[in-house]
Amino acid sequence: MKIFAHRGYSERYPENTMLAFKKAYEAGADGIELDVQLTKEGTVVVIHDERIDRTTDGTGFVRDYTYEELSGFNAASIRSEAAAFERIPTFEEYCRWVKGTPLITNVELKTGVYYYENIEEKTLELVRRYGLADRIIFSSFNHLSVVKMKELAPEIPCGALVEKEGIGNAGFYCSRFGLEYYHPDIHGLDEAVVKECRDKGVRVNVWTVNDLEGMDRCVRWGCNGLITNDLKLPDRWRKAKGAGAEEEKNKITYL
Numbered sequence: 001m002k003i004f005a006h007r008g009y010s011e012r013y014p015e016n017t018m019l020a021f022k023k024a025y026e027a028g029a030d031g032i033e034l035d036v037q038l039t040k041e042g043t044v045v046v047i048h049d050e051r052i053d054r055t056t057d058g059t060g061f062v063r064d065y066t067y068e069e070l071s072g073f074n075a076a077s078i079r080s081e082a083a084a085f086e087r088i089p090t091f092e093e094y095c096r097w098v099k100g101t102p103l104i105t106n107v108e109l110k111t112g113v114y115y116y117e118n119i120e121e122k123t124l125e126l127v128r129r130y131g132l133a134d135r136i137i138f139s140s141f142n143h144l145s146v147v148k149m150k151e152l153a154p155e156i157p158c159g160a161l162v163e164k165e166g167i168g169n170a171g172f173y174c175s176r177f178g179l180e181y182y183h184p185d186i187h188g189l190d191e192a193v194v195k196e197c198r199d200k201g202v203r204v205n206v207w208t209v210n211d212l213e214g215m216d217r218c219v220r221w222g223c224n225g226l227i228t229n230d231l232k233l234p235d236r237w238r239k240a241k242g243a244g245a246e247e248e249k250n251k252i253t254y255l
Contacts, residue, residue: 001218002225003234004106005029006208007048011229014076015055016046017086021094027231031104033207036091036123038116043067044091044123047075050113054078056088063114091123095130104135106205106227108161109149112141120148127156137205139183150178157181159205164188171200181205181224186214194221209233212240 008020009027021032035048040063052058052065058073067090076086091107098105107127109119127136138149139159146158159181160167160174166188167173174182174197182197186206197204205225206218215237218226 001223002030002104002205003028003231004031004033004104004205004225004227005231006033006227006229007035008032009229009231011210011231012079013082014079014086016048016089017075017083018089018093018097019076019083019086021097024231025101025103029103029231031106031225032098033106033108033227034094035108035110036119037062037110038119038122039063039065039067039070041066042118042122044119044126045070046089046091046094048110050110052088061114063116092126092130095126095132098135099130099132102135104137105132106137106139106159109138109140109142109145111145115142120145120152124149124152124156128153137181139181143177143179146179147177154178159183161207162188166193169196171197171202174202175200183207183227186217186226189217189221191217191221194223198222212237216241 005024007015009024013020013023016034034046036044039045051061055078056073056075057077071087074085075088076083127133133156137157138146139161140146141161143160149158157180160179161183164185164187166184170182181203183205186209194204203224206223207227209215209226209228210230215233
């Protein structure tokens with residue numbers, strides 16, 4: 001089962017910054033989960049919220065700033081104890097760095113609230129430019145975005161990202177639209193949904209799993225990956241499970 005660092009090592013470092021991504025790699029994550037949006041002039045940037053208020057010392061919408069303007073805001077203000085200053089990174093900056101690692105990247109297209117024109121094409125162009133197509137998963141709450149991405153790049157896996165309520169008959173839904181992954185909230189998931197997905201050939205990556213009970217369920221149910229803020233969680237789970245924990249975690253071969 002793969003461990004994805006949610007917005008990087010976000011429990012300890014400012015989320016969606018290069019510092020958080022580098023620290024996640026150092027901590028042993030299998031992959032990074034991050035979010036992309038577009039600036040005023042169309043630069044693909046890595047940030048979660050449509051507004052910059054929560055994660056930086058600025059205010060307003062991402063889409064209303066050029067990248068030059070955005071780069072002046074401090075993305076470390078959300079965790080000022082961990083860093084003095086961090087820029088909002090461009091997705092190209094991330095691609096340039098991650099190319100030299102074995103990490104898988106789950107790229108969430110942030111089109112569920114505001115739809116950015118041509119975000120799929122712009123993001124894909126960077127993925128291909130840096131040779132990352134074999135280590136990318138695209139996901140979105142706006143499933144039209146991932147269906148569009150499948151049209152543009154059939155070879156790159158995509159996932160339907162869903163809230164707690166999930167989607168009934170999720171395995172059929174994903175397979176019907178050519179989506180290789182289902183990305184549910186741990187709080188709305190049960191074993192029957194995981195089984196139904198697997199029966200349809202759909203893999204399951206679960207968000208956001210930060211406690212031992214959640215990780216234990218993911219392992220027992222045969223999920224393919226979990227997205228977590230806490231990269232110490234796997235170690236804590238192994239200690240709690242005792243002998244044989246690693247064998248149990250790695251018994252999942254459906255990857």
